[in-house]
Amino acid sequence: MEQIGIFKSALKKLNKYDESKHLVVGFDGFIDEIIHVVDQRKNDLEYKRISDIKSYSDRIAAVAGLSANIELVPTQIKLGGNGPIMANALISQGHEVTYIGAIGAHYIHPVFREFADACRKVVSLTEPGHTDALEFFDGKIMMGKMNNMVEVSFENLIEKVPLPELKKLLSETDLIAFTNWTMLSNLNGIITEFSKIIKSLSKKPKIFIDLADPKKRTQEDIREVLNIISAIPAETVLSMNLSESTIISLILGIKEDQLLSRAIQIREKMNIAGIVIHPTNGAAVSTVKESRWVDGPYTAKPKLTTGAGDNFNAGFCNAWLAGMEPSECLALGVCSSGFYVRNAGSVTREDLRSFMKQWIDAGLGEI
Numbered sequence: 001m002e003q004i005g006i007f008k009s010a011l012k013k014l015n016k017y018d019e020s021k022h023l024v025v026g027f028d029g030f031i032d033e034i035i036h037v038v039d040q041r042k043n044d045l046e047y048k049r050i051s052d053i054k055s056y057s058d059r060i061a062a063v064a065g066l067s068a069n070i071e072l073v074p075t076q077i078k079l080g081g082n083g084p085i086m087a088n089a090l091i092s093q094g095h096e097v098t099y100i101g102a103i104g105a106h107y108i109h110p111v112f113r114e115f116a117d118a119c120r121k122v123v124s125l126t127e128p129g130h131t132d133a134l135e136f137f138d139g140k141i142m143m144g145k146m147n148n149m150v151e152v153s154f155e156n157l158i159e160k161v162p163l164p165e166l167k168k169l170l171s172e173t174d175l176i177a178f179t180n181w182t183m184l185s186n187l188n189g190i191i192t193e194f195s196k197i198i199k200s201l202s203k204k205p206k207i208f209i210d211l212a213d214p215k216k217r218t219q220e221d222i223r224e225v226l227n228i229i230s231a232i233p234a235e236t237v238l239s240m241n242l243s244e245s246t247i248i249s250l251i252l253g254i255k256e257d258q259l260l261s262r263a264i265q266i267r268e269k270m271n272i273a274g275i276v277i278h279p280t281n282g283a284a285v286s287t288v289k290e291s292r293w294v295d296g297p298y299t300a301k302p303k304l305t306t307g308a309g310d311n312f313n314a315g316f317c318n319a320w321l322a323g324m325e326p327s328e329c330l331a332l333g334v335c336s337s338g339f340y341v342r343n344a345g346s347v348t349r350e351d352l353r354s355f356m357k358q359w360i361d362a363g364l365g366e367i
Contacts (some may be wrong), residue, residue, distance in 0.1 A: 002186065002341060003035050003294060003295055003364055004059070004360060004363070006292075006294055006327045006330075006331050007075045007294075007329060007331045007335075007356060007359065007360050007364065008332035008360055009325075009328055010319065010324060010332055010356070011296065011331075011353065011356045011357060011360065012326035013279055013319075013322060013324055013328065014319075014322070014332065014352065014353055015353060016358070017113060017322045017349075018094075018349075019240065019321075019322070020094050020095055020096055021095050021096070021174040021175065021321045022095070022096045022097075022098070022120065022172060022173055022174050023087075023090055023095055023096070023097050023098070023173065023174060023176070023177060023235065023317070023321075024097075024098045024099075024100065024169065024170065024173045024174045024175075024176045024177070024205075025083050025086055025087040025090065025097055025098070025099055025100075025101075025176075025177040025179070026099065026100035026101045026152075026177070026178065026179070026190075027083055027085050027100055027101045027102070027125075027178065027179070027180070027184055027187060027190060028081040028082060028083045028084075028101050028102055028129070028149065028152065028179065028180040028183060028184060029079075029080075029081045029083065029101040029102035029103040029112065029124070029128040029129070029153050030080035030081040030082075030084075030102075030128050030129045030130060030144065030146075031077065031078075031079070031080055031085055031109070031111050031128050031131070032076075032077070032078050032079065032080025032131045032132045032133050032306060032307075033074050033076075033130070033131065033132050033133065034074070034075050034076040034077075034078065034133050034135055034306060035073065035074050035075065035134050035135065036049045036072070036073045036075055036131055036134075036135060036337035037050040037056055037070060037071070037072060037073075037074045037134055037136075038050070038070070038072070038073060039051075039059075041053070041071065044292055047071075047073065047205055048324070049136075050136065051136060051137050051138075052136050052137055052138045052139075053136050053138055053141065056134070056136065056141075061314050064157055067186070072132075072134075074169050075135075076109065076198040076304075076344075077111065078263075079103075079111050079112050079115050080131050080133070080306070080307070081101065081102070081128065081129070081131075081179075081180060082179035082180040082210060082212050082309075082310050083099065083101050083177070083179045083180060084099065084101065084103065084112065084115060085307040085310035085311070085346075086177060086179060086210075086310040086311070086313050086314050087099050087119070087177075087224065088115050088118075088346055089113070089289050089307075089311045089313075089314030089315070089336065089340075089346040089347070090314045090317065090318065091115075091118050091119070091347040091351065092314075092347060092348050093314060093315070093318045093336070093346075093347065093348065093349050094318075094348075094349050095318070095321070096119075096120045097118075097119050097120060098120050098121040098122070098123070098169065098173070099115075099121075099122045099123070099296065100122075100123045100125070100157065100161075101123075101124065101125065101152065102124065102126045102128050102129065102148060102149060102151070102152055103115075103122065103124045103125065104124045104127060104128065104300075105124070105126055105127045105148075108122065108124060109127070109128055111128070112128070123157065123160050123234070125151055125152050125153075125156050125157060125159055125160065126148040126149070126151035126152060126156075127148045128148070128177075129144055129145055129146040129147070129148060129149055129183070130144070131143065131144045131306075132146045135304065135305060135306060136305075137301060137302065138280075139280075139305060139307050140305050142213075142306070144183060146183050149183050149184055149185070150185055150186065152184050152186060152187070152190075153186035153189060153190070154186070154189045154190045154193045155189075155191075157190065166197065167197050167200070167201075170194065170197050170198065170201065170205065170349050171201050171203065173205045173223065174205055174206065174313035174321055175206040175207070175208060175317055175320070175321060176198075176205050176206075176207055176208070177207075177208045177209070177210075177212075177313070178190070178191055178194075178207070178208070178209045179209075179210045179212060179310070179313075179316065180210070180211075180212040181209070181211040181212060181214065182211055182212045182213055182214045182216065183212065183214075184216055187225075188224065188225055188228055191209075191225075191228050191229070192228060195228075195231065195232050195233060195234075196317040198232070198233055198234050199233045204233070204234040204235070205234060206234065206235050206236075206237070206320065206321070207227055207232050207234045207235065207236040207237070208236075208237050208239065208313065208316075208317055208320075209237070209238045209239065210238075210239045210240070210309070210310075210313055211225065211238075211240065211244060211248075212244070213241075213244055214241065214244065214247055214248075215247060219250075219251055222247065222248070222251050222293055223251055224250070226251065226252070226270060229270065229272065230270045230271055230272055232272075235273040236272045236273050236274070237272070237273055237275070237276060237316075237320070237363075238266075238270070238272060238274070238275055238276070239275075239276040239277075239278065239309075239312075239313050239316065240275075240276070240277055240278075241277070241278055241279060241309055242259070242277065242279035242280075245259070245262055245263070245266070245277045249262055249265075249266065252265075252266060252269045252270075254266060254269065258282070259277050259279065259284045259293065260284040260286070260291060260292070260293045262277065262284075263276070263277050263284045263285065263286035263291065264274045264286040266285045266286070267287070273287060273288070274286065274287040274326065276316060276330070276333075277335075278296075278309060278312050278333065278334070279306075280296075280297040280298060281295065281296055281298045282294055282296040282298075282330075282334060283296060283312070283330045283333055283334055284330075285326045285327065285329065285330050286326075287326045289325075289326060290325060290326045290327060290339060291326075292326060292327040292330065294327055294330045294331055294334060295334075295364060296334030296335075296338055297334065297335060297338035297355075297359050297364075297367060298338075299338070299341060299342060301341060302341035302342065303341065303343065303344040304340070304341060304344035306339055307340065308337045308340055308341050309337070310357070311336045311337045311339075311340040311346055311347070312333040312334065312336060312337035313315060313333070314336055314346070315329075315333040315334070315335060315336025315337065315347075315352070316329045316330065316332060316333035316336075318332055318336070318349075319331070319332040319333070331356070332352070332356075335347075335352060335356050336352060336358065336360070338355065339351060339352065339355045
């Protein structure tokens with residue numbers, strides 16, 4: 001199926017899809033401060049941004065052994081963390097979400113209040129962390145402060161949601177999304193205990209996992225979580241960006257630069273339902289049924305990149321829950337992300353239909 005045919009088929013199915021599924025999403029929570037790094041200050045109101053990560057790196061490297069003053073301009077404070085951003089995007093696309101994570105200890109932090117009100121239910125285990133997100137046109141540098149994340153654990157969860165109630169919740173769930181393993185030292189325990197519950201369920205939810213830049217974790221840690229993921233007794237998809245896929249490949253002993261072949265080999269090694277790799281210009285998926293690459297609506301001048309991957313994941317899951325083909329799931333994923341980086345906000349189903357039609361009408365060219 002040609003690229004444009006995939007998007008036309010996905011749009012046709014999306015136009016007919018009006019169901020709302022129930023998802024459990026977790027388990028982090030961060031207050032994101034979106035920041036521009038100043039290259040040159042013109043006057044009190046105007047400045048030129050450092051446009052790309054290499055230029056920022058060069059600026060820092062040039063003052064090694066000396067000192068420097070780098071101006072940061074906060075442009076926005078918003079809810080953050082892979083879980084809340086993905087969950088918020090799923091709500092925008094018409095689904096019901098139970099959110100479990102770190103969005104306030106004694107009360108919901110004001111940054112998350114609107115999000116929490118939009119959820120079916122929230123279970124907050126601790127205070128959110130804080131992320132300084134340095135935004136560049138070619139990516140972002142996330143500087144996280146995460147002292148409270150150690151309190152995100154299965155033991156603390158069942159204090160708030162007793163085991164019988166948790167089993168009932170998961171039995172009424174269509175998909176569980178585990179996100180940001182890298183910053184959650186106790187997420188292995190949560191996935192393991194959830195797997196025990198899932199094994200006992202007659203109707204098993206789909207499982208979606210995004211580890212989130214595991215570079216700082218040891219090879220032994222990463223190998224352990226991959227084994228835990230492989231053992232989940234349900235249909236499981238593991239999603240990763242380009243950098244993350246390189247790290248996972250290294251751990252699994254895979255030497256493959258071509259992303260679709262890399263996805264196929266990771267899936268075969270892990271023996272799970274699906275692997276997704278989503279760089280900025282498109283995405284690859286590998287399942288038993290289909291392995292495919294699709295191009296995405298890339299833009300060189302994004303308004304916001306922090307959260308783009310989480311919005312991709314939401315679009316993919318929206319299509320997966322609608323029963324679409326793997327390549328069609330990619331189509332909704334890249335368009336959800338494409339809308340987000342252009343508009344600095346998550347797409348609704350109606351806006352997604354319009355955005356996809358616009359891109360199809362442009363012959364999948366620049367929009």
